[in-house]
Amino acid sequence: MFNFGNLGELMRNAGKLRESMERATESLGQVKVEAAVGGGAVTARANGRMEVLGVRIDPKTVADGDVELLEDLVTAAVNQALAKAREAAAESLRSATGGLSLPGLGDLFGKPDTP
16 A cells, blocks of 8 residues: 655655756856877867856867867867766766656756666
């Protein structure tokens, strides 16, 4: 038989969890990561909202004139920065939920939920 007392407790905790998630989501803009590729030739910065904050290119890389290499380095740096941001954001939200695995959270950061 179902215990309705547990349902009330669940509903109270859901409100607290929602508030924690809202605070964590708001703070994702403060999560900042950086990724460098090509021995530091290109560096990309991103935040927990999956926004690219900046890209720095070593002037020597531009002077070489290899546009294709530069394009590849920028792509790699941005992808690595976004992957780090995704992980940092997911960790931030996991800590806000007390490690509770919530369905759909994985999709929020482009990763499927794992059982």
